[in-house]
Amino acid sequence: MQVGVIGLGSMGGGMAGAAARAGLQVRGYDVRPTTIDGVTPAASAHDVAEGADILLVMVVNAQQLEDSLFGAGGALSGLPKGAVVIASATIPASDAERIGKRVEEAGHLFLDAPVSGGAARAADGELTFMASGSEEAFAKAAPLLDACAAKVFRLGPTIGTGSTVKTVHQLLAGVHIAAAAEAMALGVRAGADARELFEVICNAAGRSWMFENRVPHMLDRDFAPRSAVEIFVKDLGLVLDTGRHLRFPLPIAASAHQQFLAAAAAGFGQEDDAAVVKVYEKLAGIEVDGR
Amino acid sequence: MQVGVIGLGSMGGGMAGAAARAGLQVRGYDVRPTTIDGVTPAASAHDVAEGADILLVMVVNAQQLEDSLFGAGGALSGLPKGAVVIASATIPASDAERIGKRVEEAGHLFLDAPVSGGAARAADGELTFMASGSEEAFAKAAPLLDACAAKVFRLGPTIGTGSTVKTVHQLLAGVHIAAAAEAMALGVRAGADARELFEVICNAAGRSWMFENRVPHMLDRDFAPRSAVEIFVKDLGLVLDTGRHLRFPLPIAASAHQQFLAAAAAGFGQEDDAAVVKVYEKLAGIEVDGR
Numbered sequence: 001m002q003v004g005v006i007g008l009g010s011m012g013g014g015m016a017g018a019a020a021r022a023g024l025q026v027r028g029y030d031v032r033p034t035t036i037d038g039v040t041p042a043a044s045a046h047d048v049a050e051g052a053d054i055l056l057v058m059v060v061n062a063q064q065l066e067d068s069l070f071g072a073g074g075a076l077s078g079l080p081k082g083a084v085v086i087a088s089a090t091i092p093a094s095d096a097e098r099i100g101k102r103v104e105e106a107g108h109l110f111l112d113a114p115v116s117g118g119a120a121r122a123a124d125g126e127l128t129f130m131a132s133g134s135e136e137a138f139a140k141a142a143p144l145l146d147a148c149a150a151k152v153f154r155l156g157p158t159i160g161t162g163s164t165v166k167t168v169h170q171l172l173a174g175v176h177i178a179a180a181a182e183a184m185a186l187g188v189r190a191g192a193d194a195r196e197l198f199e200v201i202c203n204a205a206g207r208s209w210m211f212e213n214r215v216p217h218m219l220d221r222d223f224a225p226r227s228a229v230e231i232f233v234k235d236l237g238l239v240l241d242t243g244r245h246l247r248f249p250l251p252i253a254a255s256a257h258q259q260f261l262a263a264a265a266a267g268f269g270q271e272d273d274a275a276v277v278k279v280y281e282k283l284a285g286i287e288v289d290g291r
Numbered sequence: 292m293q294v295g296v297i298g299l300g301s302m303g304g305g306m307a308g309a310a311a312r313a314g315l316q317v318r319g320y321d322v323r324p325t326t327i328d329g330v331t332p333a334a335s336a337h338d339v340a341e342g343a344d345i346l347l348v349m350v351v352n353a354q355q356l357e358d359s360l361f362g363a364g365g366a367l368s369g370l371p372k373g374a375v376v377i378a379s380a381t382i383p384a385s386d387a388e389r390i391g392k393r394v395e396e397a398g399h400l401f402l403d404a405p406v407s408g409g410a411a412r413a414a415d416g417e418l419t420f421m422a423s424g425s426e427e428a429f430a431k432a433a434p435l436l437d438a439c440a441a442k443v444f445r446l447g448p449t450i451g452t453g454s455t456v457k458t459v460h461q462l463l464a465g466v467h468i469a470a471a472a473e474a475m476a477l478g479v480r481a482g483a484d485a486r487e488l489f490e491v492i493c494n495a496a497g498r499s500w501m502f503e504n505r506v507p508h509m510l511d512r513d514f515a516p517r518s519a520v521e522i523f524v525k526d527l528g529l530v531l532d533t534g535r536h537l538r539f540p541l542p543i544a545a546s547a548h549q550q551f552l553a554a555a556a557a558g559f560g561q562e563d564d565a566a567v568v569k570v571y572e573k574l575a576g577i578e579v580d581g582r
Contacts, residue, residue, distance in 0.1 A: 160482070164478060170497070171473065175466065182462065186459055189537055190459075191384075191449075191452065204419050206501075207499065208499035246477075251546045251550065252473050252546045255542045258542065
């Protein structure tokens with residue numbers, strides 16, 4: 001079973017490695033040359049796709065997905081008929097529909113398959129997939145999904161459903177991180193002990209997965225990027241674009257997006273997304289410090 | 292051990308019953324006459340406090356707490372010196388400080404002790420307490436806390452810290468409910484299956500305690516109030532008052548508060564707080580229906 005992977009960043013690189021460890025033959029390509037244990041480097045998207053049964057594309061946005069498939073030296077010029085393209089970037093559902101249609105018209109299968117879980121779980125092959133596509137596409141993609149997923153949600157045959165569910169997920173994830181920052185900063189401003197406050201919330205109804213995961217970065221003053229502020233500038237932007245396209249108001253997501261924009265404006269765009277707390281800290285002259 | 296309870300609503304009534312089942316002698320008073328198994332009814336706040344070692348006050352806001360303690364026929368005119376007042380309503384930290392000082396000056400102990408967990412856990416004696424006060428106050432209050440709490444966070448001696456932590460908790464709880472509504476409504480508007488969307492989010496990093504607890508009310512179209520929209524009109528209002536008092540901006544909490552106000556404006560104030568989803572539903576002509 002031959003697998004090609006385009007995009008070898010923290011997510012795609014981890015997935016490529018997990019696929020290799022699962023015994024699949026994996027070739028990988030990234031615009032920035034990258035070495036992954038067990039993964040054969042390829043010189044272009046075209047080269048990575050040649051002879052592949054499964055092509056995983058884990059890039060940053062819809063434009064990169066489109067370029068890597070259809071651009072000059074793109075993957076579709078090399079990909080065998082009947083192979084499956086697994087599109088795992090977070091992209092608008094409308095883009096997934098359009099790109100999927102074009103891939104299918106070229107004689108390939110297509111899975112609209114965004115993921116959740118972060119870099120560590122990508123490397124462990126423990127991601128959650130939110131995937132939609134034909135039975136044939138799921139069947140062909142199974143070896144890669146088995147290697148990379150703890151859980152695959154099969155969301156029916158309609159390309160776009162996977163991306164819609166991921167968009168909704170990112171709305172919640174982004175709001176929860178920004179709300180965690182707002183809440184922790186308020187508590188510290190009001191005189192609470194930051195680490196004690198964290199412990200209480202983790203044991204009460206105000207907790208979220210993101211609160212439990214990201215607040216420790218704030219408390220430890222460790223803003224090395226696992227996922228950067230700029231990712232939520234992008235992903236909540238995508239959420240808001242979806243709302244605008246559908247004529248659907250999203251006031252809470254819009255408010256959270258502004259806080260990530262404020263963090264980027266203040267120079268924290270490449271720091272961990274928990275650095276959104278610095279927007280509040282800088283304004284009020286406090287620090288959510290738990291050391 | 293003699294316990295008085297003022298406020299026998301869904302929270303206070305449950306706590307009074309749990310205290311009685313734990314073997315404490317409990318008298319209860321509410322402005323609306325209410326019968327609780329094992330709890331002796333009293334005719335006034337004064338009567339409930341006479342001879343009590345512990346006085347639990349579980350009313351709606353700071354005004355009611357103040358009236359029940361210091362007003363005509365209030366509890367402090369009957370409460371023995373050295374008894375402890377446990378103030379468990381959600382109130383601003385500045386009010387807790389002021390009221391606690393006045394109670395202590397009258398020769399009593401005071402515990403600033405808001406709770407989290409909801410009516411069902413109140414009845415089961417399984418609440419989380421976020422409490423601050425003196426060692427003596429904690430010691431005197433122990434039998435009631437043992438009867439009503441699954442977990443007591445002891446947040447130091449400073450009256451106000453308990454209320455600050457509860458305020459931060461309510462910020463997160465309110466934002467998470469409104470965000471759950473916004474996200475589910477967007478997903479349905481975009482064509483996703485509501486129940487499938489719920490299942491995916493519950494297994495991914497976008498989940499929160501409130502999402503898992505409140506979205507089923509939306510899916511089942513069951514808006515019988517466990518906790519009403521008006522509670523978050525009040526509690527997020529209290530959060531915003533705290534921010535205003537401290538000169539601290541809370542844009543995400545403010546946005547969520549507007550959505551609860553919108554739900555109240557549309558006539559859903561007495562429905563379950565999950566009815567905040569109806570704001571989005573009415574606007575867009577959709578329903579987050581999982582039946």
